[in-house]
Amino acid sequence: MQRRSWLRHSTLGTAALLALPTTHWAESSPEAVKNAEIRLNANENPYGPSKRVRKALQSMSPFGNRYPWALQQELKNKLARRFDLSPDWFFLGAGSAELLGLLGQYYGSQKRGVVSPSPIFPLLPQYVARHGGQWKQIEMAPDGEIALLAIDQAIDANTKLLYICNPNNPTGWTFSSHALKDYCKTMPKQIDICIDEAYIEYTKEGESASLTELVKENPNLIICRTFSKAYGLAGMRIGYMIAHPDRIKELKEYHTGFELTASAYALRAAIVALDDQEFVHQSRLKNRDAINEMIAFCETLQLPFIPSQANHLAFNPTSLDIPFFAQMEQASIRVGRFPYQGEDWCRLTMGTSREMRAFREKLQDLVG
Numbered sequence: 001m002q003r004r005s006w007l008r009h010s011t012l013g014t015a016a017l018l019a020l021p022t023t024h025w026a027e028s029s030p031e032a033v034k035n036a037e038i039r040l041n042a043n044e045n046p047y048g049p050s051k052r053v054r055k056a057l058q059s060m061s062p063f064g065n066r067y068p069w070a071l072q073q074e075l076k077n078k079l080a081r082r083f084d085l086s087p088d089w090f091f092l093g094a095g096s097a098e099l100l101g102l103l104g105q106y107y108g109s110q111k112r113g114v115v116s117p118s119p120i121f122p123l124l125p126q127y128v129a130r131h132g133g134q135w136k137q138i139e140m141a142p143d144g145e146i147a148l149l150a151i152d153q154a155i156d157a158n159t160k161l162l163y164i165c166n167p168n169n170p171t172g173w174t175f176s177s178h179a180l181k182d183y184c185k186t187m188p189k190q191i192d193i194c195i196d197e198a199y200i201e202y203t204k205e206g207e208s209a210s211l212t213e214l215v216k217e218n219p220n221l222i223i224c225r226t227f228s229k230a231y232g233l234a235g236m237r238i239g240y241m242i243a244h245p246d247r248i249k250e251l252k253e254y255h256t257g258f259e260l261t262a263s264a265y266a267l268r269a270a271i272v273a274l275d276d277q278e279f280v281h282q283s284r285l286k287n288r289d290a291i292n293e294m295i296a297f298c299e300t301l302q303l304p305f306i307p308s309q310a311n312h313l314a315f316n317p318t319s320l321d322i323p324f325f326a327q328m329e330q331a332s333i334r335v336g337r338f339p340y341q342g343e344d345w346c347r348l349t350m351g352t353s354r355e356m357r358a359f360r361e362k363l364q365d366l367v368g
C-alpha cells in the first residue's frame with residue numbers, strides 16, 4: 001500500500017495545525033511541594049524506589065569521591081544486553097529531560113523544524129524553537145486521538161524531526177504499537193523520528209509496545225527512555241537515549257557534561273532497578289487498578305476523560321461548576337493542569353490507593 005493511502009486507512013481522528021500556548025503543568029512552588037500531603041501532579045511513581053534499590057544505595061557513599069565511569073559502562077553494557085545492541089547505541093543522561101533538551105538544541109541549531117502532536121511534553125520542541133528551529137503542532141482530536149495522517153501532512157521541506165510521546169503526556173493517549181511501528185517504517189529516511197517512551201512500561205502491551213526493536217534497521221529512529229516512572233527513580237535523575245552510534249557520537253559534540261551527568265548513585269540505582277522487574281510489574285498492576293477506579297469515578301460524575309495507558313489520567317472538570325483547581329490547591333492535593341480545546345483539563349497522576357481515595361472523597365465532597 002502507498003504510504004499516504006496507508007495513513008488514510010490507519011487514521012481515525014481529525015486534526016488541525018495549531019499553535020497552542022506552551023504549559024508547565026507539573027510545576028509547583030517549593031513551598032507547595034514541601035507542604036503537599038498528596039502529590040498527584042508530577043507523574044511520579046508513588047511506590048519507588050524499590051526495596052532492592054534502597055538497599056543497594058546504602059552502601060554507595062564511600063564511592064562518592066570517584067567519577068563514575070565504570071558504573072556508566074556497566075549500565076550501558078546491561079542496557080546493550082537487554083536490547084541486543086552494542087553499548088555505543090546508548091547515551092545516558094541525568095533524566096531523559098536532559099537528553100530531550102540535547103536533541104532540541106541539536107535540531108534547533110540546524111534551524112530545522114520539528115512536528116509534534118499537541119498537547120505534548122513540550123521540552124524537546126521548545127528547545128528546537130529556542131535554538132532557531134520551528135515547531136509545528138498538530139492538535140489532537142477531542143478524544144485525544146493523534147491522527148498520523150495529519151502529522152504526515154504537516155511535514156514540509158524544512159521538517160527534520162517528528163517527536164511523539166507514546167504514551168503521550170499529558171493526555172495518556174497511546175498508539176497501537178502496530179500502527180506506530182508501521183508508520184515509522186514508512187517514514188522517509190531523511191526525517192528523524194524521536195519516540196519518547198517515558199511511560200512505555202505502563203502500557204497494556206508493556207515493553208513489547210516499544211519501538212526499540214526497529215532501531216537497527218532504521219537509523220533515523222531515536223528512542224528516549226527513563227527510570228523516573230515505572231522504575232520509581234524520578235529523584236535519582238537517570239534516563240537514556242537509544243540511537244545509531246553515529247548519531248550518538250554527533251550528539252556528544254553538543255553535550256556540555258562529557259556525557260557524565262548521571263551520578264554514581266543514579267547509575268547504581270538504575271543498574272539494580274533493571275534487575276527488579278517484579279517491582280515494575282507490581283507498579284504497573286497497581287497503576288492499572290488506580291486508572292480503572294478513576295475512569296469509573298469520571299463516568300459517575302459524567303466528566304469527559306481521555307483513555308490512558310500511562311500513569312496519569314486527563315479529564316475535564318469544567319462541567320462540575322466549581323473552582324476545581326483552587327479547591328484542590330486549598331486541600332493540599334496537587335494536580336496537573338493543561339489547556340485543551342479552550343478549557344482547563346486536569347492531568348491526574350495515579351497515587352497510592354489511599355491518595356486516590358482521598359482525592360475522590362474530596363471531589364465528591366465539593367460537588368455534594
Ligand SMILES: Cc1ncc(COP(=O)(O)O)c(C=O)c1O
Pocket residue numbers: 042043094095096097098100121165168169196198225226227228234237238239
Ligand atoms: C513524556 C516525558 N518525557 C520525559 C520526561 C522527563 O522525565 P525524566 O527527566 O525524569 O526522565 C517526562 C517527565 O514527566 C515526560 O512526561
